[in-house]
Amino acid sequence: MPEARVIPLRPDDDDPYVPPAAQPGWEEQLAGGLEFLRRRVTGEYETDEFGFDADLTDHVFLPMLRPLFERWFRVESQGLENVPSHGGALVVANHSGTLPVDALMTTVALHDQHPASRRLRLLGADLVFDLPFIGSLSRKMGTTLACNEDAERLLTSGELVGVFPEGFKGIGKPFRDRYTLQRFGRGGFVTAALRTGAPIIPCAIVGAEEIYPMIGNAKTAARLLGLPYLPITPTFPLLGPLGLVPLPSKWLIAFGEPIETASYGPGAAEDPMLVFNLTDQVRETIQHSLYQLLLQRKSVFG
Amino acid sequence: MLVPPTVVLVTGVSRWLGGALAVELAADPSIERVIGVDTVPPSPAMLRRLGRTEFVRADIRNPLIGKVIAAASVDTVVHMNISSTPAGSGGRGAMKELNVIGTMQLLAACQRAPSVRRFVLKSTSAVYGASSRDPAVFTETMQARGVPSGGFAKDSLDIEGYVRAFSRRRPDVDVAVLRFTNFIGPRIDSLLTGFFRMPVVPTALGYDARVQLLHEDDALAVLTRATTGSFTGTVNVGGEGTLLLSQAIRRLGRIEVPIPTPALGSVGRFSRRFGFVDYSPEQMRFLNFGRVVDTTVLRETFGYTPRFTTEAALADYARTAPPVLSPQVVGGVADRVRSVLERVGDTATSVGERLRPAPRAPGLRAVQDA
Numbered sequence: 155m156p157e158a159r160v161i162p163l164r165p166d167d168d169d170p171y172v173p174p175a176a177q178p179g180w181e182e183q184l185a186g187g188l189e190f191l192r193r194r195v196t197g198e199y200e201t202d203e204f205g206f207d208a209d210l211t212d213h214v215f216l217p218m219l220r221p222l223f224e225r226w227f228r229v230e231s232q233g234l235e236n237v238p239s240h241g242g243a244l245v246v247a248n249h250s251g252t253l254p255v256d257a258l259m260t261t262v263a264l265h266d267q268h269p270a271s272r273r274l275r276l277l278g279a280d281l282v283f284d285l286p287f288i289g290s291l292s293r294k295m296g297t298t299l300a301c302n303e304d305a306e307r308l309l310t311s312g313e314l315v316g317v318f319p320e321g322f323k324g325i326g327k328p329f330r331d332r333y334t335l336q337r338f339g340r341g342g343f344v345t346a347a348l349r350t351g352a353p354i355i356p357c358a359i360v361g362a363e364e365i366y367p368m369i370g371n372a373k374t375a376a377r378l379l380g381l382p383y384l385p386i387t388p389t390f391p392l393l394g395p396l397g398l399v400p401l402p403s404k405w406l407i408a409f410g411e412p413i414e415t416a417s418y419g420p421g422a423a424e425d426p427m428l429v430f431n432l433t434d435q436v437r438e439t440i441q442h443s444l445y446q447l448l449l450q451r452k453s454v455f456g
Numbered sequence: 457m458l459v460p461p462t463v464v465l466v467t468g469v470s471r472w473l474g475g476a477l478a479v480e481l482a483a484d485p486s487i488e489r490v491i492g493v494d495t496v497p498p499s500p501a502m503l504r505r506l507g508r509t510e511f512v513r514a515d516i517r518n519p520l521i522g523k524v525i526a527a528a529s530v531d532t533v534v535h536m537n538i539s540s541t542p543a544g545s546g547g548r549g550a551m552k553e554l555n556v557i558g559t560m561q562l563l564a565a566c567q568r569a570p571s572v573r574r575f576v577l578k579s580t581s582a583v584y585g586a587s588s589r590d591p592a593v594f595t596e597t598m599q600a601r602g603v604p605s606g607g608f609a610k611d612s613l614d615i616e617g618y619v620r621a622f623s624r625r626r627p628d629v630d631v632a633v634l635r636f637t638n639f640i641g642p643r644i645d646s647l648l649t650g651f652f653r654m655p656v657v658p659t660a661l662g663y664d665a666r667v668q669l670l671h672e673d674d675a676l677a678v679l680t681r682a683t684t685g686s687f688t689g690t691v692n693v694g695g696e697g698t699l700l701l702s703q704a705i706r707r708l709g710r711i712e713v714p715i716p717t718p719a720l721g722s723v724g725r726f727s728r729r730f731g732f733v734d735y736s737p738e739q740m741r742f743l744n745f746g747r748v749v750d751t752t753v754l755r756e757t758f759g760y761t762p763r764f765t766t767e768a769a770l771a772d773y774a775r776t777a778p779p780v781l782s783p784q785v786v787g788g789v790a791d792r793v794r795s796v797l798e799r800v801g802d803t804a805t806s807v808g809e810r811l812r813p814a815p816r817a818p819g820l821r822a823v824q825d826a
Binding site: 180181184185188189191192194195196197198199201202203204205207280283284285286287289290293294298299301303304307 | 588589590591592593595598660661662663664666668697698699700702703704705706707709717745746748781783786787790793794797798801
C-alpha cells in the first residue's frame with residue numbers, strides 16, 4: 155500500500171497574485187515572426203537524432219493545434235500531477251477516432267497544462283513514416299517508430315514517451331465498439347518500461363471516439379491504397395473534404411497513478427508472465443478510468 | 457600488448473582519404489614501410505605529399521597483390537578500395553567487380569600470408585540500410601530490417617560478410633571494421649560534398665532525411681588510430697548530433713527543390729550524365745529516411761571522440777562552398793521587411809486614432825469636477 159499523498163485542494167493559494175503577462179504588442183509579434191522565418195531560411199535551429207524540430211513544433215504545430223484543443227474540443231485534463239516533472243516515463247493511452255487526433259491533443263495537454271511543460275514523444279506505426287509529408291512532419295513533431303530500441307533510447311534520455319498499444323485496432327474500430335479497449339499489442343511497451351525502469355502512466359482519453367464516428371469501412375479500397383482501414387463516417391466521403399472536419403465532441407484526458415517498474419529490475423523484461431500481468435493491469439486501469447470519465451461527462455457535445 | 461605495425465599496406469591510396477592516411481602513417485617513425493596500392497596512380501600533388509610511401513600500381517583483383525603482401529611481409533592491411541558510386545569506377549558492373557571480387561582476392565592473399573596480424577576495413581553505415589521500418593538510431597549489434605537490395609550498401613554488406621569469414625579462418629588476425637557515416641569536409645570528395653555543391657539541390661518531395669556527418673579530419677584520425685591501435689570488432693564512426701537534410705541545405709545557403717519521388721530518378725540520370733551526382737535507388741532511400749548511428753562504442757571502447765560535431769563539420773565544409781543565399785542577405789531582407797511593415801503599422805495606427813479618437817478617461821473627469 156503506497157503512502158497516501160496530500161494533494162492541496164487549491165495549490166496556488168499561497169502564491170502571491172501575479173497579473174497575467176501583457177499580450178505582446180504587434181511589433182514584438184512581428185519581430186518574433188520575422189526572426190522565426192529568418193531562422194527557418196538559414197537553418198539555424200536544432201533537431202535531434204529522432205528528427206524532432208522543437209522550433210517548428212513550438213512556433214507552428216502547437217499554435218495550430220491550440221484552437222482545436224481549447225475551443226473545438228474544450229479538452230479538460232485531470233491528474234497532471236501524476237506525470238513526473240522530469241525523467242523518463244511512459245504514457246500509455248487508449249487510441250480512437252479514425253485519425254490520431256488524440257495523440258496530438260495529449261501532446262498539447264502535456265505541453266500547455268503540465269507545470270513542467272513536458273514534451274510528449276509519441277511512438278507511431280511504420281505506416282506513418284512510409285507516407286510522404288505525414289512521415290517527415292511526424293518526425294519533426296517528435297514522433298518516432300514504435301519499436302523497443304527507440305522507446306528505450308528515449309526513456310533512458312529522460313523523455314516522456316507516449317504510446318498507444320492498441321494501434322490500428324483501436325483507432326480504426328467501428329463506432330459501435332467505442333470505449334472498449336482492444337488487445338494491447340504484444341506488451342512491447344511494458345518490456346521497454348521494465349528495461350529502463352521508467353514508470354508507466356495509464357492515460358484515458360474520452361471524446362476522441364466521437365470526432366469521426368466510423369460507421370463503415372471500405373475494406374477493398376483500403377487494401378488497394380495499402381491502408382489498414384478506410385473509414386466511412388456520416389460526413390465522409392459524403393461531404394468530401396468537408397467531411398474531414400471533426401465533430402466538436404467534449405474531451406476529457408485523465409492521467410492515472412503511475413505504475414512503477416524500477417523495483418522489478420531490468421531482468422524482469424525477460425519474464426513473459428510478468429509482462430502479461432503488467433499489460434493487463436495497465437489495460438484494466440485505463441478501461442476503468444474510461445468508464446469513470448464517461449460518467450463525468452454530461453453529454454457527448456456538452 | 458600492443459605491437460605497433462611495421463609494414464602497412466593501404467589499398468585505395470589514390471583517393472583523398474587513402475592518400476591522407478598513407479601520409480599520416482609515413483610520418484610515424486615507428487612504421488618501417490607504408491605501401492600504397494591502387495589501380496590508378498595518384499595525382500602529382502598527392503604523389504609529392506606521399507613522401508616515403510611506396511606506391512604499387514596493382515589491381516587488388518589481380519593475384520599480384522598476394523606477391524606484394526608476401527614479399528614485403530606486410531603485417532597490417534587497411535582496405536579502403538571500396539567504391540561508393542558507379543560513376544567513379546566505370547559503371548555498376550565494374551564497381552561491383554572492384555568492391556566484391558577485389559575484397560575477396562585481397563582477403564585470399566591475406567589468408568595465405570602468415571605475416572598479416574591486423575586487418576582494418578573501411579566500411580560504411582549504409583549496411584544498416586535506410587527505411588521507414590528501422591529504429592531511429594543504429595547500434596553496432598543491429599541489422600538492417602530491410603536488407604539493402606543493391607548498390608553500394610549491398611556491396612558493403614557482402615564485403616563485411618567476407619571479412620567476418622576471413623576472421624573466422626584466421627582467428628590470429630585482429631579485424632577492425634569501421635562503419636563510417638557520410639564524410640564531409642573542405643578537401644574530401646564524397647557523395648554529400650558533390651550533392652551540396654550544386655546550387656539547386658533536388659530532394660525527395662515529402663521526405664526529410666536525418667543526416668549524420670563525419671569531418672574528414674576525424675575520419676583520418678579514426679583510421680590512423682584503428683591502424684596503429686589494438687581495437688578489434690565493429691565500430692560506428694560518426695560525429696555528434698544530426699541535422700535534417702533540408703536544414704543542412706539551408707545552412708549551406710543552397711536552394712532546395714523538392715521533386716516527387718518518381719521524377720527524381722530521371723533527374724538522377726540527368727545529373728549523372730552531366731557529371732554532378734548520381735542518385736541510385738539506395739541513395740534515394742537514404743535521402744528519404746536518413747540514417748543515424750550510435751557512437752558510444754567509438755567514444756568509450758575505441759577511445760576517440762570526434763573533434764567536429766555534425767554541425768561543426770558542415771560549417772567547416774561551408775567555408776569552401778560559397779552560399780547561393782547568404783545569411784546576411786536573408787537577415788537584410790528580414791530587417792527591411794520589418795521596417796516596412798512597422799511603418800505600415802504605425803500609419804494604420806495613427807489613421808485609426810484620427811478616425812476614432814480615444815474617449816477621454818472618465819476617472820480624470822471626476823477629479824476635475826471635484
